[in-house]
Amino acid sequence: MILDRFRVPGKVAVVTGSGRGIGAAAAVALAEAGADVVLSARTQADLEKVAERVARTGRRAHVVPADLSDPAAAGALAAAAVEAFGRLDIVVNNVGGTYPRPLLETTPEFLEEAFRFNVATAHALTTAAVPAMLEAGGGAVVSISSNMGRIAGRGFAAYGTVKAALAHWTRLAAVDLAPRIRVNAIAVGSVATSALDLVTSNAEIREKMESATPLRRIGDPEDVAAAILFLASSAGAYVTGKVLEVDGGLQAPNLDLGLPDL
C-alpha cells in the first residue's frame, strides 16, 4: 500500500518550536503516523497541551522546555530523545523566524542573532542527532525555511537572508550526510499561526494577502505538516537536499509593509 510509506511506526522524532503553530501540527502529524515525539519550546503549558494531543494518538511525548535561541540547548534535544525513547530517527528544525525591519535599522547584531536562531540551532541539533540516526539505521531531517528566502520583499533582509542560508545549508548538509540521512527543507508561505496574528487579525490586510496568493488563502499548519510527513517518512525516500515550496503558489511577496523609498 502506498499509504504505508507515509507511516513512521516505532520511529522517534524531535520537533523544535512545537508548542504552537507549524511545530505543534508537525508533532501531532508524526505521532498520528506512528512516531514518539520530543517536544520543545519555552512555554511548558503549551507543550503539555500538544503532549496530550500526541497521547491521544496512542504515541508518547517527551516535553523539554528550553530557550532554543541557544544552539547548545537545541543540540541537547538529541540526547534527550535517546534518553527518553532509546533512539532518534527524525529531526524537524522548525524553530526560527525574526521580525521584519527596514534595512537601515537592521544592525549587524540583529542579523547575527537571526542567523543563530534560524541556522545555528538547526545545525547544532542536526549534527548532535547524526550519531543516533546512524545507529538507528538512517534518518531524515526537515527544516522550515520561508518563501522569503527565495523572493525579495522590502523589510525582510535579515529574515530572508537567514532563511536562504537555511535552504542552502540543507543542500550542503544533504551531500555530507548522504546516503543514510536525508536532509530537506520546506519554503513556507503565509500560514495562520500566532507568528502571523498581528497581520492576519486585520481583515483588510488578510484579504489583500489572500488575493495576492494564487491559491487565494492563507495556509494552515496542517498544509505544512503534511509536507513534513512526506519528507520525514519513506514516502520521501528518494528526496534529499531539496527545498519544497509550500506557499499557495507565491512567486512574489503577498505582504507589503509599506516601507517608503529612501
Ligand SMILES: NC(=O)c1ccc[n+]([C@@H]2O[C@H](COP(=O)([O-])OP(=O)(O)OC[C@H]3O[C@@H](n4cnc5c(N)ncnc54)[C@H](OP(=O)(O)O)[C@@H]3O)[C@@H](O)[C@H]2O)c1
Ligand atoms: N507562519 C508563517 O507564515 C511562516 C512562514 C514562513 C516560515 N515560517 C517559519 O515556520 C516556523 C514556525 O513558525 P510558526 O508560524 O509556527 O510560529 P508560532 O506559531 O509563533 O510558533 C513558534 C513556536 O516556536 C516556539 N519558540 C519561539 N521562540 C522560541 C525560543 N527562543 N526557544 C524555543 N522555542 C521557541 C514557540 O513557543 P514559545 O514562544 O513558548 O517558546 C512556539 O511553540 C518558523 O521557523 C518560521 O520562521 C512561518
